[in-house]
Amino acid sequence: MTEQDVQRLLSKLPQLKQEIQKVIVGQEEVLEEVLITLLAGGHGLLEGVPGLAKTLLVRTLANAMELGFRRIQFTPDLMPTDILGTEVLEEDHVTGKRFFKFNEGPIFSNIVLADEINRTPPKTQAALLEAMQEHEVTYAGTTYPLPRPFFLLATQNPIEQAGTYPLPEAQLDRFLLYIKIKYPTEQEELRILANTTGNRQAQARPCISGEEVLQLRQLVREVSISEELLQYVNNLVRATRPDSTAVAYVKTYCRWGAGPRAGQALILTAKARALLQHRFAVTAADIQAMAYPVLRHRVLVNFTAESEHITPDRVVDELLQQVRLPKAVLS
Incomplete structure (x- = not known):
């Protein structure tokens, strides 16, 4: 092309x-x-x-x-x-x-x-x-x-x-x-x-x-994403799982976390967001913006969360605060 x-x-x-x-x-x-x-x-x-x-x-x-x-x-x-x-x-x-x-x-x-x-x-x-x-x-x-x-x-x-x-x-x-x-x-x-x-x-x-x-969909997959941001997506998705996460908020309020499909969705939608803004590289802002619509139906909160009116979006808020961006991205 x-x-x-x-x-x-x-x-x-x-x-x-x-x-x-x-x-x-x-x-x-x-x-x-x-x-x-x-x-x-x-x-x-x-x-x-x-x-x-x-x-x-x-x-x-x-x-x-x-x-x-x-x-x-x-x-x-x-x-x-x-x-x-x-x-x-x-x-x-x-x-x-x-x-x-x-x-x-x-x-x-x-x-x-x-x-x-x-x-x-x-x-x-x-x-x-x-x-x-x-x-x-x-x-x-x-x-x-x-x-x-x-x-x-x-x-x-x-x-x-x-x-x-x-x-x-x-x-x-x-x-x-x-x-x-x-x-x-x-x-x-x-x-x-x-x-x-x-x-x-x-x-x-x-x-x-x-x-x-179809051509635009192919173009989306050609948008670049750094190894550091790939690692950030992986860390973010894995942090949603209460049995293995280091985030205490997730352990307290989540019943089930997101699977690998969530990571794939987060990367593809971040690439699509970048392309929609005429950019050919994913930024941390793309990933953080797409974290809510990607994760809100893949993170299941428990009864404690429901009784305290804590939603999956609130869990994503906490994850974005606690899962740190790689130093290479911040520099």
Whole structure:
């Protein structure tokens, strides 16, 4: 890839962000984390109370890209075949022979929105595991590859627990980032009211292709990271494990720590953040910024922490204070 190709690809990122911001007001941090998830080649879990434009954000992202988009509304009666697809018996009108044909489900798209994912039972939630990890689906002994790029964004509501099924840890670990959406500021909310209650509705226009997304993902992996920062990531992840950590706070309040996948996610998302800012080397600030969405769903707090209202984000706060940066990075 020539330098001219690299610059052309990088110029697509502010265009993509600008198109999304035509529709989505504020939420700068959330938008950045969604784009980082896309560039790093992972999947994202968005959590926020109703009305914070979670679904609109995903739909707008799809509109700003020349990619296929499908939305799956998760409900208690949803079945795995409603997501993956099913075989139907058909007849060849020429020969009269009957045969089974696989009809692809909505998972066979580039961008998939799993809306309110925690409203469906674990059996149906588990139907996403192979697709998220292997980017393929197996049905009746046959494996079908998913389109590339494949990007899944799931949403869930943190306050309404009736009729919901919490995602198991194995499912949570498949999500590269756990993104929390907060209320807009006063000025942002005023703009939302003005923009959404008139006759004219803003629309995002396609500005990036699927092939360009794949090229950007390859470019992310070429962003450099020093040996010292690799060691820092390793130390940070290992410090989350209560049975082996030297951090007393973790021993007191954590039931389970993050696995090696967390380190991989932290490095890839730090690289994607650097590239999003047109840098080709990871800094400590990139790692520290991504530590929260990478670790908050991979660190499990115990009953003591829950009784004292200590969240995984508070544990990450403590880790970032106590796990020291290498001297070579500080100098």
